[in-house]
Amino acid sequence: MEEEEGEVKLFRTWSSPFALRIVWALKLKGIEYDTVYEDLANKSSSLLEYNPIHKKVPVLVHGGKPIAESLVILEYIDEIWNQNPLLPQDPYQRALARFWAKFGDDKVWESMKKVFMKEGKLKEEGIEEAKENLKHLEEELKAGGKRFFGGEVIGFVDVALGWLANLPSVLEEVIGLSLITQQTFPLLSKWTHEFANAPIINQHWPPKQQLVTKFKAMHQIFMNKQA
Known part of the structure; x- marks a missing residue:
């Protein structure tokens, strides 16, 4: 799929359980990605640009397009990459x-x-x-x-x-x-x-x-x- 193409970045902290969900999902799907670790006491300009409403992690950036909120990101990952589906078909x-x-x-x-x-x-x-x-x-x-x-x-x-x-x-x-x-x-x-x-x-x-x-x-x- 054309949508599958594009660089994948994950903005996260080392300890966030919500960001860890995305790590697991990407690994279960076998998707290569780059990790950007954030210090939430000193948030990067990129994080603030990609998630201006909540200003928090995780944020997934796929082909330059940001997706925020972990459950939303999980569904996005499951829709874009069909292998090893997370959600049931029914x-x-x-x-x-x-x-x-x-x-x-x-x-x-x-x-x-x-x-x-x-x-x-x-x-x-x-x-x-x-x-x-x-x-x-x-x-x-x-x-x-x-x-x-x-x-x-x-x-x-x-x-x-x-x-x-x-x-x-x-x-x-x-x-x-x-x-x-x-x-x-x-x-x-x-x-x-x-x-x-x-x-x-x-x-x-x-x-x-x-x-x-x-x-x-x-x-x-x-x-x-x-x-």
């Missing part, structure tokens, strides 16, 4: 995949943020919200009866929820709270192991100790603001 299943990916961002991610950033009653509310949201994911895995959310191979929902295979264990080291265990969510716990250790996924995780150090510093900042 329209209804595609709609469900989009639903669960958005649920992950709007509900699961936001409740996890509350657990990490708040204290006292608000933190307890966040824990209950997170557990309820994770319960829905557990039930979805049970209903599907497959290895991954996408079936027997990694798909759109797996990539979108991939941060759950890594960040909760980082947060456990920072705040001493474990939400996804074999006892609480056995299927989700199994999925995190399967996903995290899949070869293409496993090769691209950020260094865990660096993430722990970063999140400890962030957590301290949040706590100081609330003191």
Whole structure:
């Protein structure tokens, strides 16, 4: 396809779980690309030009054309490069995949943020919200009866929820709270192991100790603001 041609660049940071989605998608598709690492405290003029509304990563630039927002980028990648499809072919299943990916961002991610950033009653509310949201994911895995959310191979929902295979264990080291265990969510716990250790996924995780150090510093900042 003519649309497949053109240089591919990914603007990202080393730690962004949203940018990591794009890394996985490009690797799963076998697409060559250049990485541009951004310092979000000193954003480049290119990032501000390519994403003037949100001014954040990730941004995919394909043939000089920028695409922002990670779930939008994932769909773009899947439409442009047909090999190893991420989304199902059936329209209804595609709609469900989009639903669960958005649920992950709007509900699961936001409740996890509350657990990490708040204290006292608000933190307890966040824990209950997170557990309820994770319960829905557990039930979805049970209903599907497959290895991954996408079936027997990694798909759109797996990539979108991939941060759950890594960040909760980082947060456990920072705040001493474990939400996804074999006892609480056995299927989700199994999925995190399967996903995290899949070869293409496993090769691209950020260094865990660096993430722990970063999140400890962030957590301290949040706590100081609330003191």
